[in-house]
Amino acid sequence: MASQHANPGPSAQENYRGVWDGRIGFGRKAALLVVDFMQGYVREESPLFAPGVVEAVANMPALLEAARQSDTPVIHTNILYHAPDQLDGGLWVQKSPVMRAMVAGNPFAEFCDEVAPLPTEPVITKQYASAFFGTSLSAMLVAMGVDTIIVTGCSTSGCIRATAVDGLQYGFRVMVVRDCVGDRHPDPHEANLFDIDSKYGDVIDRQSAIDHLLGTP
Numbered sequence: 001m002a003s004q005h006a007n008p009g010p011s012a013q014e015n016y017r018g019v020w021d022g023r024i025g026f027g028r029k030a031a032l033l034v035v036d037f038m039q040g041y042v043r044e045e046s047p048l049f050a051p052g053v054v055e056a057v058a059n060m061p062a063l064l065e066a067a068r069q070s071d072t073p074v075i076h077t078n079i080l081y082h083a084p085d086q087l088d089g090g091l092w093v094q095k096s097p098v099m100r101a102m103v104a105g106n107p108f109a110e111f112c113d114e115v116a117p118l119p120t121e122p123v124i125t126k127q128y129a130s131a132f133f134g135t136s137l138s139a140m141l142v143a144m145g146v147d148t149i150i151v152t153g154c155s156t157s158g159c160i161r162a163t164a165v166d167g168l169q170y171g172f173r174v175m176v177v178r179d180c181v182g183d184r185h186p187d188p189h190e191a192n193l194f195d196i197d198s199k200y201g202d203v204i205d206r207q208s209a210i211d212h213l214l215g216t217p
Contacts, residue, residue, distance in 0.1 A: 012194065020198040026212055027147035027173045031073040032063070035131055035153025035163055037115045038078060040101055040108030041182075047098050048108065052182030052189055053154040059179045059206055060115045060152060066210040068118075073144055076117045077124045077131045077153070080104060088127050129162035138170045148173040150209055151201075152180035157188035164200045174201025177209050 009015075037060070040046045041053040067074050083103040086093045093099050102109045117123055124135050131137050141149070149172050151163055160181050167174040176196050183189035197203035210216070 016198055024173050024202055026175065029144070029146050030148040030150050030175070030213070031075055031141060031144065031146045032067040032150045032213075033131060033152065033163070034060070034064075034074065034076045034115055034117075035151065035159050036077055036079055036155075037112045037153055038102070038108065039110045039112060040106075041154050042112055043108065046101070046108050048101070048184075050155060050182055050184035052156070052184065052186065054182070056152070056154060056180050056182035057112050057114050063150075063152065063177065063180055063206055063209055063213075064115060066213040067150075070213045070215075072213050073146065074118075074121045075124060075137070075140070076111070076115075076121060077126055077135075077137075077159075078102075078109070078111065079127065080109060080125050081127060090127070092128055129159045130166040131159070131163040132166040132170060133162070141172065146172070148175060150213075151176045154182050156181045156183040157192045158183075161192045161196060161200075164196045168200045175209065176201055176203045177206050178203050179206040180209075 037057055040048040041050045042057055043049060064074065079099065079102040081089045081093065081100065081103050086100050089099060111117065122140070124131060124137050126133065126135050128134060149167050151160060151174060153160060160176065164174045164176055176193065178193060193203050
């Protein structure tokens with residue numbers, strides 16, 4: 001029988017140190033990617049409500065302003081399905097039927113006011129977790145000469161992680177802004193930020209992103 005006082009072993013940070021702790025850094029040109037900041041995640045009456053997303057949305061205006069001030073491309077994404085059967089959602093809406101609310105005309109599918117796209121900012125509509133899957137995002141970024149994506153939005157464990165993984169696999173430097181992504185519970189939020197920072201990109205704070213965009217030393 002194992003002792004109740006057995007050594008728990010090294011922490012995750014200690015276990016990964018020197019193996020999964022590299023940094024990629026910013027490249028030559030960045031774009032700000034704002035993933036799925038929709039009303040369904042910030043309204044308490046919605047089954048998708050996520051307190052961490054409320055906080056992330058509140059942290060976004062300063063970063064959005066820095067991107068717009070510095071002429072950094074800002075690209076938004078949303079999720080929309082074709083009513084009434086959401087057939088374009090495939091197996092995802094079968095696995096996660098809560099996503100069926102994301103149809104035109106449902107208030108939960110509208111952008112949060114604080115981070116609503118400007119008329120000049122493109123919106124990529126997607127049906128799955130990654131902002132790259134089945135969309136023109138990669139081609140758009142390449143055409144603009146972008147090599148770095150600053151990722152914000154929700155949820156950390158779903159669309160943010162999927163976008164970070166695909167971003168790396170498509171050859172982009174991935175910078176995820178800790179203060180500007182959120183989830184419905186702190187545990188998956190922190191666990192996925194740990195994984196992203198270890199293997200797929202750099203997790204940075206909002207001020208570091210703002211300083212980079214504005215050229216602040």
